Amino acid sequence: MDILQQIVADKYREVAFKKQLIPVSQLEQSVLFQRETFSLVKNLKNSTTGIIAEHKRRSPSKHMINDSLNVFDVAKGYEKAGVCGMSVLTDAKYFGGSLDDLLLARASCNLPLLRKEFIIDSYQIIEAKAYGADVILLIAAILTQAEIKTFSELAQSLNLEVLLEVHNEEELQKSIMPSLDLLGVNNRNLKTFEVSLETSMTLSFLIPNEFIKVSESGISSTGAIQVLKPYGFKGFLIGENFMRSENPGDSAAHFIKALAE
Numbered sequence: 001m002d003i004l005q006q007i008v009a010d011k012y013r014e015v016a017f018k019k020q021l022i023p024v025s026q027l028e029q030s031v032l033f034q035r036e037t038f039s040l041v042k043n044l045k046n047s048t049t050g051i052i053a054e055h056k057r058r059s060p061s062k063h064m065i066n067d068s069l070n071v072f073d074v075a076k077g078y079e080k081a082g083v084c085g086m087s088v089l090t091d092a093k094y095f096g097g098s099l100d101d102l103l104l105a106r107a108s109c110n111l112p113l114l115r116k117e118f119i120i121d122s123y124q125i126i127e128a129k130a131y132g133a134d135v136i137l138l139i140a141a142i143l144t145q146a147e148i149k150t151f152s153e154l155a156q157s158l159n160l161e162v163l164l165e166v167h168n169e170e171e172l173q174k175s176i177m178p179s180l181d182l183l184g185v186n187n188r189n190l191k192t193f194e195v196s197l198e199t200s201m202t203l204s205f206l207i208p209n210e211f212i213k214v215s216e217s218g219i220s221s222t223g224a225i226q227v228l229k230p231y232g233f234k235g236f237l238i239g240e241n242f243m244r245s246e247n248p249g250d251s252a253a254h255f256i257k258a259l260a261e
């Protein structure tokens with residue numbers, strides 16, 4: 001079993017258990033479930049820098065990144081830095097995240113929040129809305145075409161935007177459908193952890209123009225963004241590069257200032 005298969009197997013067990021603990025009807029009663037969401041698409045369209053900054057404590061590829069920060073301050077710092085949106089990892093076992101992280105980020109800032117999760121069940125989409133997310137991630141590598149359609153249409157009906165993530169042409173071809181808002185190319189192979197910006201460049205030509213293109217992972221310099229922009233990317237998802245610093249907000253602010261110069 002590769003790491004992605006392991007994560008997904010654990011996720012099925014986790015979600016089955018949670019469904020018994022907290023029924024959907026209870027999630028739908030959350031005050032946050034009724035709120036108006038923020039648009040990441042709108043922010044990216046109006047931005048010249050396009051940074052989506054991530055809260056990421058650890059990962060299967062890098063193990064520990066930064067365990068000494070609190071998500072409330074990180075979210076405030078990212079908002080002050082002028083990022084377009086924030087990604088919050090909510091997986092506990094492999095990334096050290098939680099739904100409480102999402103809730104705290106929501107309490108701390110008015111940025112569009114992406115729930116970064118391995119979504120395999122509609123329940124997690126309802127949960128995302130109930131805990132303050134504006135955008136959900138769907139990973140083509142772990143979903144069938146029918147699941148992508150069902151999950152993205154559910155998200156749309158809840159006014160959540162959908163970022164569909166692909167890593168190769170086959171995943172892209174099976175996924176393109178009108179219920180998606182953003183198409184993300186993950187530069188990291190989630191099975192081997194190899195990272196290459198070439199993945200974004202190659203797939204960019206195959207992504208229809210109606211979708212906002214986002215390049216994800218392994219972006220560690222403003223130079224990388226200058227390289228990717230001509231390929232039509234409007235969004236750049238950055239985790240480790242900011243989270244490695246003592247103050248991710250300051251790190252994002254310096255990055256954005258350097259990009260704008």
Ligand SMILES: O=C(O)c1ccccc1NCC(=O)[C@H](O)[C@H](O)COP(=O)(O)O
Nearest residue numbers: 059060061190216217218219238239240
């Ligand atoms: O980051 C990992 O090691 C990883 C492993 C397996 C599945 C997903 C993984 N990462 C999720 C992400 O997509 C990244 O956190 C995100 O794109 C930011 O990447 P980076 O800037 O390289 O931290």
